[in-house]
Amino acid sequence: MTLGWVLLVVPLLIAVGGPLVAGETGSVAAPLLPPGPGHPLGTDVLGRDGLAVILSGGFPVLGLTVAALVLAYLAGVPLGLFAAARRGLADEAVMRTLDLVLAFPSLLVLMVLAATGHRGPLVLVLAVAVVQLPAVTRLVRAAALAPGCRVAVEALYLQGQTWWRVQLGYVARHIAGPVVTDAGTRLGLVLYLLASANFLGLGLPSDATDWAVVIERNTGALYSQPSIVLVPAGLLMALCAGTNLVADQVLARRRVRS
Structure with missing residues (x-):
């Protein structure tokens, strides 16, 4: 081992x-x-x-971390694929909306939630997933727009392949490496945010x-x-x-x- x-x-x-x-x-x-x-x-x-x-x-922090990461990638991967595939106005709408989320520091978002009384594990998981969403979407979009990937995608479209088959059958496999690598490094960031949120009293009680x-x-x-x-x-x-x-x-x- x-x-x-x-x-x-x-x-x-x-x-x-x-x-x-x-x-x-x-x-x-x-x-x-x-x-x-x-x-x-x-x-x-x-x-x-x-x-x-x-x-x-260990189980509480592991469960919260995995839940936040899964939610971030469940939303970020489809959004990134959609933005890369559609481009144009749809791409701009998705990315500019996420830029608004990206403009707010993660800890500031958690502090605002704590100050307004929005607390609990569910709120914490959703908040951490949302603040990670722009970075995940940008990564997926960039990987899907890589020159080698775009050439293969255009060739598949010319062969008459459907949008879903191209995106899920080829592009999703192409971006698997960057996504897995990003998830490994993002794990530490999510743990840091969870620890900070718990310190602020947003998530678990202080005697957990x-x-x-x-x-x-x-x-x-x-x-x-x-x-x-x-x-x-x-x-x-x-x-x-x-x-x-x-x-x-x-x-x-x-x-x-x-």
Whole structure:
């Protein structure tokens, strides 16, 4: 098993299987105790066992991240293909509308939602997906407008192929590489936005065991109780790095076979 797969599988296994063995995640001792008997990773600012919190906190952040990414690409890929295929007025309408969304900083959007009382996991997922939509659409459009792709598309149209068959049968396969690569790198950005949103109180409650929330809540104790911050941060870093490495390996094998 390669390094990329190890970095990806370990956080996934902890996120999925951890809640089954986590045990009690309520306050069980004094806050910020160092690692010791009964608490291998010490306790957090709420007096919860660090190991139990980390074992139970991976699934929420993983679920929110995957949901936001899936929504962004489910909307962005068809929009990008449509803009590239139609061009002209339709292309301008799609891209200029998305430029308006792109003009607003992501954190500003999240702060406005938090200030206006729009909170909860569903709002958070939708907000993060929307702010990622312009970048995803631009990437898909640019890949679909690449010279090599356009020549093949025009040849397929001349052969009498339907629009849907050309777009889904050829163009979608052509842009798969850039989309997968972008998704791997965008994972880290989405995690950052989710952590920031939770810190603002937009998504999960402040006492949630979510890794991003735990890191934000315990940042002040980095020097006195570093394990409660560094362990979940390391798992998130491993997840991002592993995703990128595995995506690169899959794309490399795909290029060799083709």
